[in-house]
Amino acid sequence: MGMAVINATDKAGKTYCPIFRVVMASCGLFVVLTLIAMLFYPGGTPNDPNTTGYSFTENFFSDLGRTQARQGAPNTVSAVLFFIALAASGSSLVLFFAAMPHFFWQTRLGRILSLLGSVLGMAAGISFVGVAFTPANLFRGLHGQFVLWAFRLFPLAALCYLPAMFRQRSYPRRYAWAWVAFFALLAGYYLLITRGPDFSTPQGVIIQIIGQKAIVYVSIFSIFYQAWGAYKQSMLQ
Numbered sequence: 001m002g003m004a005v006i007n008a009t010d011k012a013g014k015t016y017c018p019i020f021r022v023v024m025a026s027c028g029l030f031v032v033l034t035l036i037a038m039l040f041y042p043g044g045t046p047n048d049p050n051t052t053g054y055s056f057t058e059n060f061f062s063d064l065g066r067t068q069a070r071q072g073a074p075n076t077v078s079a080v081l082f083f084i085a086l087a088a089s090g091s092s093l094v095l096f097f098a099a100m101p102h103f104f105w106q107t108r109l110g111r112i113l114s115l116l117g118s119v120l121g122m123a124a125g126i127s128f129v130g131v132a133f134t135p136a137n138l139f140r141g142l143h144g145q146f147v148l149w150a151f152r153l154f155p156l157a158a159l160c161y162l163p164a165m166f167r168q169r170s171y172p173r174r175y176a177w178a179w180v181a182f183f184a185l186l187a188g189y190y191l192l193i194t195r196g197p198d199f200s201t202p203q204g205v206i207i208q209i210i211g212q213k214a215i216v217y218v219s220i221f222s223i224f225y226q227a228w229g230a231y232k233q234s235m236l237q
Contacts, residue, residue, distance in 0.1 A: 016099040020231035026092035027224040031217070033085035037064045040077040044070025046209075047202045054078075060209055061216060062136040062143065083132050089220070090128030096227060097121030097157065103171055103233060104164045117160030124153035151193065154219070155186035175229040182222040189215040 041054035041064060049070045054063070064082035069075040097118040104110035127150035134143040158179055165176035192211045197204030 016102065017231055017234045019095050019099045020227045020234065023092045023096045023227040024224050024231070026088045027220045027227070030085045030089040030220055033081045034061070034064065037078040037081035037085070040075075040081070042069040042071055042073035042075060044072070046070070046199075046205045056213065057206060057210055060136075061212060062131070062147075065132065065135050066137040067135050068137055079135065086132035087129050090125045090130075090132060093125030093128060093223065094122045096223060096230075097125065100161070100230065103230065104168050107167070110164045110168060113160050113164040117157045117164070120153045120160060121157035124150050124157055127153060148193070151186065151190050151215075155183055155190060158183040158186060171233065172229065175226060178222065178225055182218070185215060185218055 038054040038056070038059075041059070043050075043052040043054070045051050045055055045058040045063075046060070047058060049072075051058075051071070061082075063070065064075075064078045065086070066075050067079050069078075100121075101111065101114035101118050104114040127146045130146035131143060131150065134146060136143045162176065162179055162183065165171055165179060166173070189211055193208065196211070197207045199205055199208060
């Protein structure tokens with residue numbers, strides 16, 4: 001019975017290769033589109049609505065998705081680019097977590113942990129898509145809830161996968177250790193947005209913005225790295 005499960009898993013491996021390629025492509029797309037969106041943002045920051053252009057340290061990512069910039073001008077180009085970037089990355093996160101459990105299907109504990117982690121991870125991906133569909137200037141409360149749930153669920157998904165990855169001897173340990181670092185950063189960021197400096201102070205806003213930028217790009221890099229590792233493992237099966 002155990003050998004049958006292993007053989008079935010090995011045969012299924014290469015069928016997931018296109019998924020991991022899509023995930024890696026969407027990570028690159030997110031970086032490119034958000035950087036371009038920053039160039040088109042008219043201006044205005046939480047601390048000063050009269051500024052021109054996008055400030056990397058004083059504008060939230062969500063400012064790119066606003067239908068109207070903080071200075072009052074239409075923000076169509078940036079909003080569309082941000083929507084595409086975030087919706088694509090959130091959707092690819094769902095695909096990533098849908099494909100990952102097959103690597104850990106050989107033991108009962110591996111199946112349980114990976115399935116639980118994937119359910120949480122897919123829910124996090126859906127939450128990121130929800131952020132894309134709720135511009136902060138139109139749906140402030142709902143937008144904030146999607147952000148909170150995304151960063152509640154994402155570290156829990158990573159936490160579930162940690163023991164599964166360490167117990168799976170055929171899966172390279174470097175990806176498990178990278179997941180450890182990623183989990184620690186996600187947990188730290190959740191504490192920042194829930195227990196960190198207040199958004200109502202100018203200094204607090206800047207700290208929150210810098211933290212947000214750091215965790216978003218770290219998340220993109222981490223998922224790209226994990227997808228690359230999963231792709232290579234799939235090719236070996």
